[in-house]
Each structure stands twice: as C-alpha cells, then as structure tokens.
Ligand code: GNR
C-alpha cells in the first residue's frame with residue numbers, strides 16, 4: 532500500500548470531472564487500497580479519486596467510530612433522495628476549515644464494489660452526507676460551492692490565514 536498526495540484547493544485539478552470505471556482489475560483494487568490508507572492517515576472519513584489526481588469515478592469511506600468499516604463505491608449513482616439536513620463539513624482539500632452545508636437527508640445509491648459487483652444502499656445521517664460530498668468531488672465540485680458568496684469568501688480567507696500560520 533502507498534500513501535497518496537491529496538490535492539488542495541484551489542488546485543484546478545479538483546475541478547476535473549471523473550470518468551466511469553470500465554476495467555475492474557488489480558490496479559483498481561490497489562488504487563482503492565491506497566486511497567483507504569491515505570484517508571485513514573489524513574485522517575478523514577472519505578476520499579474521492581479526484582482528490583488524489585485520478586479522474587475515475589471511485590470513492591472510499593469509513594464513517595465508523597472504530598475505523599474498521601472501509602467502503603468502496605465505484606461508479607456511484609444517486610437513485611433517489613428525500614428531505615434536507617444541515618451538517619458541519621470539512622474537506623481534506625481544505626485543511627482546517629469547516630462550514631455548514633445543506634444536503635439531502637436520505638439517499639438511495641447504486642454503485643459497484645472494487646470487483647465490479649453492483650449493490651444498492653439506502654442510508655441517512657453522516658454516511659449519506661459523506662457520499663454526497665464525495666460524489667460532488669467526482670463531478671469537480673467542492674463543499675464551498677454550496678455556500679453563499681459571502682460565506683465562501685470568509686471561509687477562503689480563513690483558509691489562507693491558516694496556511695500562512697501553518698507555514
Ligand atoms: O474527512 C472528512 N470529513 C467530513 C465531515 C463532514 C462531511 C464530509 C466529510 S468528508 C471529509 C473528507 C473529504 O474531504 N472527502 O472528500
């Protein structure tokens with residue numbers, strides 16, 4: 532396994548749209564494993580291939596408290612959504628800043644696993660939020676795109692300030 536570099540905003544590569552995965556081979560399994568390792572080490576609860584400069588529709592997640600429930604979603608599709616909720620989100624591509632984002636509260640998603648086997652999942656809460664956050668990345672979208680222009684400007688200023696102090 533290998534730890535991958537995570538792209539940080541405003542890297543233009545975070546705006547690229549990921550392409551469907553058609554080949555389910557050992558390279559794809561290795562990419563999923565490397566992304567999980569990178570996510571756990573960061574640490575984060577999700578990671579999209581876009582964030583490690585791979586334009587493939589692949590994301591990994593683990594929202595468990597014990598960090599022992601890795602999930603891999605290839606070619607994810609939101610089939611159905613209900614309601615809305617607001618959750619405080621962070622993003623590994625925006626280290627150290629957080630903002631409230633409104634998302635769908637309940638989702639039904641279809642995806643394939645790393646071997647290409649199709650599955651469906653109905654979920655809510657943090658897992659639903661995280662899946663939507665990661666699918667956004669695959670479409671070149673980031674969480675600050677959901678904020679008002681004023682809130683976005685304040686958050687980006689804070690990000691710059693933190694970077695200056697982090698050196
Ligand atoms: O680690 C992460 N935490 C998080 C918290 C609330 C909502 C979404 C997330 S995803 C984020 C990791 C990340 O940047 N994934 O793209």
Ligand code: NI
Pocket residue numbers: 621622623624664668
């Ligand atoms: Ni993110």
